[in-house]
Each structure stands twice: as structure tokens, then as C-alpha cells.
Amino acid sequence: PVEGTPGLDGLGVIRQGFVELSNVELVVELTDLITGQRAYDSNSKVITTSDEMLQTTNNLKR
Incomplete structure (x- = not known):
């Protein structure tokens, strides 16, 4: 806090x-x-889609 006399x-x-x-x-x-909320939602969808793509890739490898 800054102490002083009000008005000076x-x-x-x-x-x-x-x-x-x-x-x-x-x-x-x-x-x-x-x-900010819309940016968070879109980033969340990107992560979910990326996770699904990686799961599909892993399943194709088997």
C-alpha cells in the first residue's frame, strides 16, 4: 500500500x-x-479429435 495524505x-x-x-x-x-470460453471449447475439441485419431491409428496397427 501507498501511504500519504489524500489530495497531495x-x-x-x-x-x-x-x-x-x-x-x-x-x-x-x-x-x-x-x-475465452469459446477458445477453450475449440481447443478442447481439437484435443479430443487428436486423441480419437491416435486411438484409430493404434487400432489399425494391431
Whole structure:
């Protein structure tokens, strides 16, 4: 933590009766979450398909 006097040296100011706002853009975060989830799903399908191909190859060898 950075200690100091509020309002000096670039530190924030404390104001009574105000609500702190979030620094998160909800739409951007949800879009990133969906993108990450789809990437995970597609990578999972690639691994599953690769595993099935290797199993088929092993079965042909026998």
C-alpha cells in the first residue's frame, strides 16, 4: 500500500456521500469472457479429435 495524505502528491481525494465507481467495463469483460470460453471449447475439441485419431491409428496397427 501507498501511504500519504489524500489530495497531495497525485493521491485521490476523499469525499463524503459519494459512491466509488468501478473501473470495469461490464460489456468488455463479458465479451472477453465469452471469447475465452469459446477458445477453450475449440481447443478442447481439437484435443479430443487428436486423441480419437491416435486411438484409430493404434487400432489399425494391431
